[in-house]
Amino acid sequence: MTPPLSLLHQDDHLVAVHKPAGLLVHRSQLARGEREFLLQRLRDQLGQRVYPVHRLDRPTSGVIVFALDPNTAASLQAAFAARRVEKRYLAVVRGIGPxxxxxxxxxxEEDGRRPKAEMPAMEAxxxxxxxxxxxxxxxVDRYPQSRYSLIEARPQTGRRHQIRRHLSQRGYPIIGDAKHGKGNHNRFFAEHLECPRLLLAAVGLAFDHPASGRRLDLCCPLDACMTxxxxxxxxxxxxPAPPRHHDRRSAMP
Incomplete structure (x- = not known):
């Protein structure tokens, strides 16, 4: 039996949940053959409709927010688009980072539908x-020792795979990144350190609550693998500190 999702915050307008690594948020072109999605699991668990307002990559774990009504969804989507949401991630990378x-x-954009040459480069x-x-x-590689760093990443824009691509371009690929990382380090963590996944987690979100206007600061613990x-x-x-209230229902946060 699939365990229930861990709720980080819940009120009359929105809910924040800990997304497990490897779970797609909702149906998409990437979802061929998939039968399980975060949106459906959360909807069934709460017994009500939920509205997605942002995304996390499939292999990334961590905090994600859903609205509980269309007006809240529109407000939160506007906040994300206007970069009024603070995001905090933790990543384990190869090398000693800056x-x-x-x-x-x-x-x-990496949407797979058009040749990359046809896609304009956007600010990130x-x-x-x-x-x-x-x-x-x-x-693990050509050196007798292997060095790794814990990196805090705060994306100011929201491009697809932004943190993964930026760290890889800078020379510090995230462990477990099959597309932008290095296979020998990924295999070492999977086979010897029991971490067969992308070591990237969304651990914090902060934004003004669309109903009360008060600042809502969400913190998400790491899963067992990363812990x-x-x-x-x-x-x-x-x-990251675990939330003090896993399920809090009130009109105002």
Whole structure:
């Protein structure tokens, strides 16, 4: 039996949920052959209709918000489009990443329907900061030691695969990224560290509540895979705090 989704916040207007890694948010052209989607699972769990307002890539875990009525959905979609939503991600990358940097590499859309040459490059900005690092006495690549970093990423724009592509272009691909990463490091984490997934998690969202106007600051814990890895690497101090109220229903947050 599939366990229920973990609710991070719920009121009369919206609900925030912890999306598991590997689960598509809703039906799309990428969903051929898929039978399970986050939107349907959440709808069935709550017993009411929910409205998507933003997205997370299929392999990414973390916080995602759904509206509970069309007006709230429109307000939240406008907030995301106007970049009034603060987003915080944690990623495990290969190498010792920069202490702090603003990545500003224009990106073409990756929709698979048109040749890339026909797609205009659009502005894409990601603020990154290295929170911690580790060196393992194991040769995974050509060096006798292997180094990895914990990176905090705050995307200022919302391009598809933006964080993954920006970190890869900068030379610090995310572990578990089959498209933009390196296979030998991905296999090492899958086979020896029990992390066979993309190590990218959306751990925070902050925005003005569309009904009350009050600031809503959502924090999402990591899943078991990433939590165990953080503990193994000595990064426990960077684990996001679990929510104090998993299911809170009120008209105002």
């Amino acid at each position: 202490q702090q940097e603003r990545l500003s590499y224009p990106l073409r 900005v990601t603020e990154i900061r290295r929170l911690d690092s580790v060196e393992l006495p194991i040769q 165990t890895l953080f503990e193994r690497f000595g990064w426990s101090g960077h684990l």
